[in-house]
Amino acid sequence: MEPIVEKDLLQKLKSNFGYDSFRLEQQKIIENVLAKKDTLVIMPTGGGKSICFQLPALFFEGITLVISPLIALMKDQVDSLKANGISATYFNSSQTEEEQQHVFDVIVNKEVRLVYVAPESLQLLQNILHQNYISCIAIDEAHCISSWGHDFRPSYKQLAFLKKSLPDVPVIALTATADKATQEDILEQLAIPNATRFISSFNRENIALEVRPANDRVQQITKFINRRPNESGIIYCLSRKATEQLAAKLSQSGIDARPYHAGLSFEERAETQESFIKDDVQIICATIAFGMGIDKSNVRWIIHYNMPKNIEGYYQEIGRAGRDGLPSHALLFHSYADVIQLRQFIANTANQEVQEAKLERMKQFSEATVCRRKILLSYFGELIEENCGNCDVCKNPPQFFDGTVIAQKALSAIYRLQGKEAMGTVIDVLRGAQNAAILDKNYQLLKTYGVGKEISWRDWQHYLIQLVNQGFCQIAFHLNNTLQLTEFSEKVLFNGEKVELTTPIEISKESPKQEKVSKKKTSTSNTLFERLRKLRYRIAEEENIAAYLIFSDATLRELEIQRPQTDEEFLAISGVGQRKLEVYGGEFMEEIKTFIKEKKKGKKDTTLETYKLYQEGLSVEDIAIQRGLKEQTIFSHLAKLYLEGKDISLDKFIDANTLKLIQSAKKVLGNETALKPYFEFLKEEVSYEQIRIGLTILQKKTL
Structure with missing residues (x-):
């Protein structure tokens, strides 16, 4: 060499x-x-x-x-x-x-x-x-x-x-x-x-990190998705059942989502994955097996419906978003129920001690009140001095207050319950609940019963988790997850040690009116990016490949900004190589030129300019030269005009034998509209352009 x-x-x-x-x-x-x-x-x-x-x-x-x-x-x-x-x-x-x-x-x-x-x-x-x-x-x-x-x-x-x-x-x-x-x-x-x-650096700066408490997860996820129409995303769940249920609930809300897990057949998994890769399905609700090795560059967000069991898994899964470098979002829902379930999963495994330590680090990340990216990167041995500015903690730093009285009430309740009850019952005692679990055990007679009724159930959960994190009490996972005191507890109860707690952060909510206006605005937008995205999707359908394999979202954004109109300008765009210029450049530049003309003159059908030149007797080659377009673009114009009933003779562009071959292929392939299956069926001996023309003629005959 x-x-x-x-x-x-x-x-x-x-x-x-x-x-x-x-x-x-x-x-x-x-x-x-x-x-x-x-x-x-x-x-x-x-x-x-x-x-x-x-x-x-x-x-x-x-x-x-x-x-x-x-x-x-x-x-x-x-x-x-x-x-x-x-x-x-x-x-x-x-x-x-x-x-x-x-x-x-x-x-x-x-x-x-x-x-x-x-x-x-x-x-x-x-x-x-x-x-x-x-x-x-x-x-x-x-x-x-x-x-x-x-x-x-x-x-x-x-x-x-x-x-x-x-x-x-x-x-x-x-x-x-x-x-x-x-x-x-x-x-x-x-x-x-x-x-x-x-x-290399583990820092993916373009991914915004966010953790929320796992309250009303489905409602929160629905709002999150509705604010991001047309964006691809993956929602990771711990169980197969959860993927099925969540996908069904989202579908009921009009959101295009499908489940993906090992319980489905190979054919079902392959079909779902293919649909997601090709942008036919917007959202996948999956167990962790999904997405490994996928190069789909336009996944814009990742949601963890449940907490992952370690930081490596979390990092790899959020890394499936924003591979094109554009801004992306990673949202994690955190709950103690997940921690308990994950502890059960890893119990009695071969390397249980290692897995428990890794789960503890994941939990610490979820409960952090400092820059999350610092924690994430330090796990992999990479230290950064400055806060990232692109995580929820950096964007909305928690507010601390003197929570000593709240801590004393909570720890007193745990003491009087003799460390025999889990967090939910402790909160019920503090709030003076009158359910059967409380009354049957006569907990209403305890001195601490109802001392915290002015604080909501969710806020008490927030405070108790912080007390656990600070070591003032602990969860005995081996004893049905009961809350118990620690050696630090007496410092608060008897020695007057101060405790700082953070105020629960409310998730901002859009009013229905705002959301409706936002959705309407997005759906009617006629941006160049949307036009290029639709063109990319059409070509991908014809070639039966994933849309992002043609051009990434990052390349489309650059095309939108630079608006190249010559081969040299188009080749200068990041993500455009010589082959992609030759295969796709013409159609994309035509779309850009059309968009620019429409903005200048108002909407105008560019195919009519092709039709006018065709009526004047110009050949496809001459029309392409005069219009500065590729011949394949002119053929696509003629096919569209032909189906619209214009006086176009497509027969002269294809011989009878080739048309018969395509007709025979159609009998086998049925309603298949993509060009690639025909190309492969015909042993790559008939060009894509001939196939497009043949199928257009056959389609017109059935109308």
Whole structure:
């Protein structure tokens, strides 16, 4: 392999990925891999980990073998590469024997650059696991190999054989989340102890962090979503049942949401995931399995309906938002019921002590009264001096007051209940409740009964949680979660120690009138971004790929601002490479030009200008030249005009035999409207433009 210089790397970065410069430590990592050195990459989700092995693959003679944990996600990765003009495929147990043989053929013939495979399917690739075919091995989501990690998968344990059987092939292990213990374990398990480590900043500044008490969660979530129409989001729940119930409640409120969990069939999960990736479904209510490895860049928010069991899991899940760098939101609901349930989950597990310690850190993060990002980053060993300014604590600092009397009342109640009752009953005693649980035990006779009736139930819960956090009382999880006093309690009860508490923060609420106006304004907005988003969706439908694989939201925002109208201007946009310019540039520039003209002259149908030139006898090529558009754009105009009943003869653009082929394909594919299935069915021998014309003619005949 000839020496590769920085210019070569930047050229590939722009032409295949559309970027003008590298991010974080991408360039150093790529150079390390190209020097055939083992590499460990710890980089935040959305930081561009994939490019660290996808770009070197363009320079290696053999294939780059990518180990990926979930079969359902490989297609997304491969589609993304193909959209960037990079040959790639995947191999897994769900494929037919014929499909698997095809993968072997393209590997042997060196017709692909990257092959994705699940660890369980590696044994089926024994015939090509030698250096004649493989130039690099990338192990994605590498934390799965470690029992110290938050997402351990036994199938990853076997991967050490790769380095032992291919000692001269460089291994690059990548993950977004690994503390020091997990990092060491990854290197040991993969047999790459001397790998160069690249640990990037864990700080995702574009994600706003927020924690709320878990009161009226469904109502809060509904309002949160209604303020963000047309935005994709994921809601994580602890149980399958919760995903089903929440999706149903949101659907009843007119919100497009679907459940996703391991109890669904493979087909149901794949269909739901595909719909979400392609923007056909706005929201997924999921257990933690969902979203791993997904490159969907336009997820704008993440909600944790329940508290995660550790900070690694929380960090990785919120990292699925804002991968395009645009402002995004992470909302976590916190309750002690979740803590109790999670403690039950991890009871009697192999590494219970470690998991309990990690859960405690997660709890501390949720209950924090200081900058949350400082806590999050310090967990991964990264310290920042300044408060982030983009979390709920920074934006709305808690107000402290002298809560000594409140603390004395609470601790007295716990004392008189002899440490035998959980938080709910303690609050009922303080508030003077008259339910059966109180009266049956004669708690109404206690001296502290009703001493705090002026304080609401929720506020008492808020104060008691703070007293637990400050060590003035504790939850005995092993004794039915009863509240008990600690050695610090007597300082407050008998020694006059002062206690500072924070005032509960009210979640701001929009009035129904404001919300209605807001929704109406959004739905009628005719911004250039919305126009480009709809165009992107239409093209994605035709090609049967995810919309964000065409252009990310960040690229659409830049297109909206810069409004390029020439190939050179369009290519200068971040996220636009040579192939995407050639395939999509014409239609997007046409949409931009149309938008500008409409703003200047009032709304005008641009297809009528094409129709006028067509009536004058100009060819498609001449019309395209005169209008400064791509020929495929002119064909789409003619198809639209044809269906509207204008005097257009599409037959002259397609021969009878080709039309018959498309008609035969339609009989098999039925009501399929996407062009890609026809393209593949016809063995890629009929162009997309011919397929579009043929389907338009056939559609008109059925009207």
